[in-house]
Amino acid sequence: MQNPVIVALDVPTADQALQLAAQLAPVVGAFKIGSELFTSAGPDIVRRIRAAEGAVFLDLKFHDIPNTVAKAVAAATRLDVQMLTIHTSGGLEMMRAAETAAQETARQLGRPAPLVLGVTVLTSMDAKNLSEIGVHGEVGPQVERLASLAAQAGLRGLVCSPLEIAGLRRILPKEMQLVTPGIRTGAEKADDQKRTLTPREAISLGANWLVIGRPIYAATNPRAAAEAIATSLGDGR
Numbered sequence: 253m254q255n256p257v258i259v260a261l262d263v264p265t266a267d268q269a270l271q272l273a274a275q276l277a278p279v280v281g282a283f284k285i286g287s288e289l290f291t292s293a294g295p296d297i298v299r300r301i302r303a304a305e306g307a308v309f310l311d312l313k314f315h316d317i318p319n320t321v322a323k324a325v326a327a328a329t330r331l332d333v334q335m336l337t338i339h340t341s342g343g344l345e346m347m348r349a350a351e352t353a354a355q356e357t358a359r360q361l362g363r364p365a366p367l368v369l370g371v372t373v374l375t376s377m378d379a380k381n382l383s384e385i386g387v388h389g390e391v392g393p394q395v396e397r398l399a400s401l402a403a404q405a406g407l408r409g410l411v412c413s414p415l416e417i418a419g420l421r422r423i424l425p426k427e428m429q430l431v432t433p434g435i436r437t438g439a440e441k442a443d444d445q446k447r448t449l450t451p452r453e454a455i456s457l458g459a460n461w462l463v464i465g466r467p468i469y470a471a472t473n474p475r476a477a478a479e480a481i482a483t484s485l486g487d488g489r
């Protein structure tokens with residue numbers, strides 16, 4: 253397995269992101285560009301990281317009508333990202349349109365299709381928040397329902413919380429790639445992540461990729477932090 257660590261570049265400027273990317277490229281597997289960085293720095297930040305050979309996970313969580321999502325996914329594929337996110341709650345047809353757009357656009361360009369990852373229930377939502385938007389019942393069954401729908405739509409990957417890995421592995425095809433944030437090594441200060449696992453625990457439960465932000469970019473020495481994580485995974489992979 254290649255290096256499963258995806259560093260979240262949750263910084264506000266292109267300069268900060270590029271500086272981190274240059275420092276971390278040899279010791280991580282990919283860079284996640286989210287809404288803050290993309291909105292402030294624009295698609296050029298993706299091109300610049302790709303030009304430096306970094307793999308890019310574009311985390312914009314598309315959620316719209318199928319035609320619009322398909323066009324956004326096609327545009328992301330032309331930008332040459334390796335992973336991107338959509339909301340599974342957009343429904344079966346929307347997910348199918350997204351996967352087809354990724355495959356078709358990549359085929360026309362003669363490159364591998366990006367991994368379209370489904371986001372199920374945001375970890376900021378609990379059963380009360382779900383019932384406020386008309387979804388009754390616990391979070392777990394809703395995550396499983398959306399995950400199964402994503403598999404039915406042909407998605408090849410999902411984003412899930414550390415606590416969902418084991419349950420999803422039981423119900424999903426084994427080829428489904430699981431990408432997991434909420435990773436903490438124990439060395440960093442506490443922050444807003446409430447349910448966490450170490451990198452090694454998440455991989456042994458069945459995660460394929462780990463999204464790690466603050467434990468790397470906010471460390472005194474980000475490169476040393478990323479190297480320590482890679483070492484901790486050593487024979488655990």
Ligand code: C5P
Nearest residue numbers: 260262375433434445463464465466467
């Ligand atoms: O700094 P930290 O390691 O908590 O960063 C985690 C990254 O993963 C952030 O970019 C955050 O937006 C994202 N994420 C998350 N929890 C989710 C989904 C995404 O922390 N459920």
